[in-house]
Amino acid sequence: MTELEFSEKYTIDHAQAYYEKHRTGVRRRLSNYLENRMVARALNVAGPVDTILDLPCGTGRFWETLLEQRPKKLIAGDLSQSMLDVAMQHRPEALLDQVECYEMSAFDTGLTDDSVDLVLCMRLMHHLESRGDRLAILGELARISRRYVVVSLWVYGSYQAWRRTRLEKRRPERKYRNRCILASNVFEREARNSGLNVKARLDLLPGISMWRTYLLELTP
Numbered sequence: 444m445t446e447l448e449f450s451e452k453y454t455i456d457h458a459q460a461y462y463e464k465h466r467t468g469v470r471r472r473l474s475n476y477l478e479n480r481m482v483a484r485a486l487n488v489a490g491p492v493d494t495i496l497d498l499p500c501g502t503g504r505f506w507e508t509l510l511e512q513r514p515k516k517l518i519a520g521d522l523s524q525s526m527l528d529v530a531m532q533h534r535p536e537a538l539l540d541q542v543e544c545y546e547m548s549a550f551d552t553g554l555t556d557d558s559v560d561l562v563l564c565m566r567l568m569h570h571l572e573s574r575g576d577r578l579a580i581l582g583e584l585a586r587i588s589r590r591y592v593v594v595s596l597w598v599y600g601s602y603q604a605w606r607r608t609r610l611e612k613r614r615p616e617r618k619y620r621n622r623c624i625l626a627s628n629v630f631e632r633e634a635r636n637s638g639l640n641v642k643a644r645l646d647l648l649p650g651i652s653m654w655r656t657y658l659l660e661l662t663p
C-alpha cells in the first residue's frame with residue numbers, strides 16, 4: 444500500500460502532543476475554534492446527512508462539531524492507532540458511544556462504494572506534494588461517499604501563503620517536503636477529475652490565512 448513519509452511521525456508521544464497543541468495558547472485555540480466553525484459552515488451548506496466519516500480524525504478535534512449535526516452514524520478513521528487511542532482517551536463514554544473508530548488508510552479505506560453521505564478530510568491534503576497521491580486519495584474518498592467530500596488544504600492568495608513561500612525560497616532544496624501550498628485552480632481541477640464539483644469554498648480568515656476548506660459534491 445502507498446504510504447507517506449510524514450505519516451510515520453504519529454507515535455503515541457506525538458499524538459498526545461498533537462491533542463494538547465490545539466488546546467494551548469491563544470493562537471492555537473483560536474485557529475481550532477475557527478476550523479471547527481468552518482466545518483460547521485460546510486455541514487450547514489451540505490444540509491442534513493445520515494452517515495459521516497471523519498478521515499483522518501487525528502485526535503478527534505471535530506467530533507463534537509460533527510455530532511451537533513446529529514448524524515445517525517459517525518465513523519472515525521486514522522492510519523495511526525496512537526492518534527485514535529489519544530482521541531478516545533480524552534472523550535467521555537457518552538460521546539464514545541456515538542463514534543465508531545477504525546485504523547484505516549485514506550488510500551485504501553476498506554469501505555464499500557457509497558457507504559457514507561459525507562467524508563471530512565481535514566489537514567491531510569496539504570501534506571501531499573505529489574499529484575498522484577492527491578488523486579489517489581480524492582478518488583478513494585469519492586468512491587466511498589454517496590454525496591459530499593469536505594477537504595481542507597493550503598491555497599495561495601493570502602498573506603500567510605506569501606510569507607510561507609518566501610520562507611521556502613530561503614530554505615535549502617530538500618528531497619521531500621512534507622507540506623505544500625496549492626493553486627486553487629490546480630486543486631479544483633484535480634477534484635473535478637476525481638468526479639467532485641466545488642459546492643463551496645470556505646476560507647479560515649480571507650486574505651490572511653492560507654487554510655481553505657472545500658465542500659465538494661459528487662458529480663451526478
Ligand SMILES: C[S@@+](CC[C@H](N)C(=O)[O-])C[C@H]1O[C@@H](n2cnc3c(N)ncnc32)[C@H](O)[C@@H]1O
Binds near residue numbers: 499502
Ligand atoms: C495533521 S493530522 C490531522 C488530523 C485531523 N484531521 C485534524 O485536523 O486534527 C494528520 C493525520 O493524518 C493521519 N494520516 C497520515 N497518513 C494517513 C493516511 N494515509 N490515511 C489516513 N490517515 C493518515 C495521521 O495519523 C494524522 O492523524
